[in-house]
Amino acid sequence: MPGGGFVMSFTDITAFRKAEEALKEANESLEHRVSERTYELSQLNIALSDAKHVAENANQSKTRFLAAVSHDLMQPLNAARLFSAALSHQEALPSDAQELVKNLDSSLRSAEDLISDLLDISRLESGRITPQCQPFALGPWLEALGAEFTVLAEQQGIDFRLRSTSLNIVSDPKLLRRIVQNFLTNAFRYANGSVLLGVRRQGEQVRIDVWDKGQGIPADKLQFIFEEFKRLDSHQTREEKGLGLGLAIADGLSKVLGHKIEVRSWLEKGSVFSITVPMHSGQLNSSPPPIQQDSSPAKPLAGLQVLCVDNESSILVGMHSLLSRWGCDVLTASNRHECASLIQSGIVPDLALVDYHLDAGDTGIELLSWLRQQLEAPIPGIVISADGRPELVSEVHAAGLDFLAKPVKPAALRALINRYRPLS
Known part of the structure; x- marks a missing residue:
């Protein structure tokens, strides 16, 4: 200062220092917590990886188990079907015995279908179904499938009609057959006397329809029917109840093939299940002949x-x-x-x-x-x-x-x- 002396200014930085220390401690604590959480996440990832591995092994084990069980169950079923068929060929079999043999064969066929459905669901879940798509004539394919269900329709008193076509499509014939077969089986189960299998062209696509005149499905239940082991209470029949896997298998196979399936229904009027497949506009190299119905006499194989x-x-x-x-x-x-x-x-x-x-x-x-x-x-x-x-x-x-x-x-x-x- 003029004349001597000086001025000193002091500021209290205690709060600043405490805040600084608090921030430093918080930073150290945060780093520690981040380290802990990183370790915990790492352990959780390891646990999840182990759980996934266990689940995959369990799924593979289930698939192998179902395959083995299905194979073992098919053996006595095969013998039973052979005995049933042999019995049906007995000459002069009484009418009541013929009816018993027919019911026996129907029950064996139902058991076979249930086992096949369980095995198909297992294969779908494990991703073991690989489609082999190829161009083929839709008409002969439909007629072969229709011939099989014509016999069933006569037995059940159902008016079954087929509208064939000259179009060619691209798909896996076996997997597509299983889908449409499940549609038809479902329609026969709930039909009110009439089922139609037909085809409609939609641009470069072909839609295969299965119509029935059943009681219809409520709008809020249309997706429900494609779930595994699900059946609508209003659709219970006096026939074999089954496991409700047919439409679930059809849905799974359609996803494997990349084909769209849909259902439309009108209460008290009926339903239509459809699958849309790509159309093939080129020439076919070869077309497998349709399956011919065997109309040979009772003993056509004498001497073989x-x-x-x-x-x-x-x-x-x-x-x-x-x-x-x-x-x-x-x-x-x-x-x-x-x-x-x-x-x-x-x-x-x-x-x-x-x-x-x-x-x-x-x-x-x-x-x-x-x-x-x-x-x-x-x-x-x-x-x-x-x-x-x-x-x-x-x-x-x-x-x-x-x-x-x-x-x-x-x-x-x-x-x-x-x-x-x-x-x-």
């Missing part, structure tokens, strides 16, 4: 010598009983050793029906290859199995053999055997 190989004795008995009634000369064996004994006795069969999964790890393909080598002849063969995986069916066809799924449908079996019937 058939070798049946299966490790289930009940199936051999059932096959022998059914084929014998068709006029075949039937030989049976359960393994290669018994086949070798037949060969040594001079037997040369016209046809071999062989189960795929045999004892000691042997397969139907391997046994038929061995049989051809032993006989030095291209013996035709049909591999029969409850294992219907696409890769197995492809392997059978690659070996120049036919494939038939268990439980064996007598009409399908007879149609295949007829290919090898003697010309004389």
Whole structure:
């Protein structure tokens, strides 16, 4: 200051220092909490990864279990269907016994459908269904499917009509068949006397419709019916109740194929289930002929010598009983050793029906290859199995053999055997 002295100014920074210390502690605490949360998230991710791995293993285990159980259940069902078919061919069977056989066959078919549905749902959930889309003629495909349901319609007193077409489409014929088949089965269950299977073109798309004159579905329940194990209370029938999987399978298969399905319904008037598929405008390289209905007489296979190989004795008995009634000369064996004994006795069969999964790890393909080598002849063969995986069916066809799924449908079996019937 002028004249000497000085002035000092002091500011209290205690609050600032405390705030600074608090911020420093908060920062350190935050870093610690971030570190803790990062560790916790890391542990949670590990736990989630482990849980996902466990769930995937459980799902795979469930799929394998269902496949194994389905295969084992199909074996006695196959034998039962064979016995039922053989019984239906009994001459002079009383009318009441014929009705019992018809009901028995219907019950066995329902059990087979339930097992197939469970297996299909399992395959859909595990992503094991791979579509093999190709162009094909829709008309013959529809007529083959219609022929099957025409017989069912006659049995149930339903007016079933089919409107065919000359259009070609692109899809997987087998998967698409299962979808439309489920639509028809559902329509037959709830139809009020009339079902129509028809086709409508929509630009570059083709819509396949299944109409019925049932009681209809409320608008708020239209999506509900596509859920697994769901059935509308108002749609209970006196027929077999089932598990409510048919439409759920159709929905799952349509998503695999990338096709759109829809349902429209009018209460007390009926419903229409539809699937829309791409149209094929080009030429077809080849078109498989439609399945012809077998109209041959009761014993069309007389003189045909058939070798049946299966490790289930009940199936051999059932096959022998059914084929014998068709006029075949039937030989049976359960393994290669018994086949070798037949060969040594001079037997040369016209046809071999062989189960795929045999004892000691042997397969139907391997046994038929061995049989051809032993006989030095291209013996035709049909591999029969409850294992219907696409890769197995492809392997059978690659070996120049036919494939038939268990439980064996007598009409399908007879149609295949007829290919090898003697010309004389």
